[in-house]
Amino acid sequence: FGTPVNQSNRCWTEWFDRDDPSATGDWETLCKLRKENPGKICPTPAAIEAKTLSGLTVAAAGDVIYKNDITSGFICRNKDQINNKKCNDYRVRFSCYPPFCGGGVCWTSWFNRDNPGATGDWEILSELKKQNKICDNPLYVDAVTTDTMTPAIYTGETFYMYNPTDGFVCRNKDQTTGKCSDYKVRFGCPCNN
Structure with a gap:
């Protein structure tokens, strides 16, 4: 793994x-x-x-x-x-600390398959895998805003899902403002030696 x-x-x-x-x-x-x-x-x-x-x-x-x-x-x-x-x-x-700059982790490109529409921003791993090459078992997931590259954890928003197994989901209904920011995600995979 x-x-x-x-x-x-x-x-x-x-x-x-x-x-x-x-x-x-x-x-x-x-x-x-x-x-x-x-x-x-x-x-x-x-x-x-x-x-x-x-x-x-x-x-x-x-x-x-x-x-x-x-x-x-x-x-x-x-x-x-x-x-x-x-x-x-x-x-x-x-x-x-890793995984920010390596340490046996290779990062994918950034993916942005969804915009925060009616229900929120859904960057789900299973959907992203259909159109992109992503390893079978990512070790990490990283999410940032598309406009300023602000890490998701610093936006003050609440996330429904944020893990490397499933991906990232921000639901509009969970936000005090009623709307999520637009996020992009990348996955940290084991490097192929």
């Missing part, structure tokens, strides 16, 4: 540098990085690493750092620096 995912095998995202040290500092906030890089940062990072563009660690650069955590991201404020010094220009990356 596939290769088990080793939860200790973490991987790193690419480096992100969204801000230059401006009048107030260098702001590499997780919220803005997610908005500008949809789908490139895992929903719950395990760690964050920051370095200057020249490769210095935070400690070696000597700046006073305001925030450097997996919830906020990285913030260096000019007002916190000694002798009116400005912050260095930093880049950040995040450590993620």
